[in-house]
Amino acid sequence: MAIRPFDAADWPAVWRFLEPVLRAGDTYSFPRDIGEDQAHQAWFSTPRATFVAVDEADRPLGTYYIKPNQPGQGDHVCNCGYVVDAAQRGRGIASSLCAHSLATARELGFTAMQYNLVVATNTGAVRLWQKHGFAIVGTLPGAFRHPAQGPVDAHVMYRRLDR
DSSP states (O other): EEEEEOOOHHHHHHHHHHHHHHHOOSOSSOTTOOHHHHHIIIISSSEEEEEEEEETOOEEEEEEEEEESSSSTTTTEEEEEEEEEETTTTSSSSHHHHHHHHHHHTTTTTTTEEEEEETOOOOHHHHHHHHHTTEEEEEEEEEEEEEEEEEEEEEEEEEOOOO
16 A cells, blocks of 8 residues: 555545545535535645555555644644545554654644544544544534434544654
8 A cells, every 4th residue: 555645537536435434424524415526625625735545556545635724823733534445444544544644744834733523433533543642632512413323522633743
């Protein structure tokens, strides 16, 4: 597996595994009926950079974006979003994407990374981010409308990058 910058030609493959995640509505707060053009804008056009993890045949296995978490005086803190193809989960791809994003954030001059809405029921992601040094700095009671469980808590997770 390698991680490289996203190329426009990657979009059809990325959309094939990104769409089911967004439609499920249990980990991301994007509208469940988001259109492909809107998803492309959010995942590729708006962020500062987008990357893909690819196999030896250069097929996308997972992706992440990185962007400033806030404009202006908050633009030294970045935010990322990650998705791995469901068929490829359990291979360490998300962990590799996270490690890559931390290095990329430093290269881009960010001093911290913040995840604004980590769904508490997404325990695998919470564990993984903690493994990579993120702390839960706040819990927002009932802040996420889970499609099966109703309102569930969401965490704000944060990590400084100078350590």
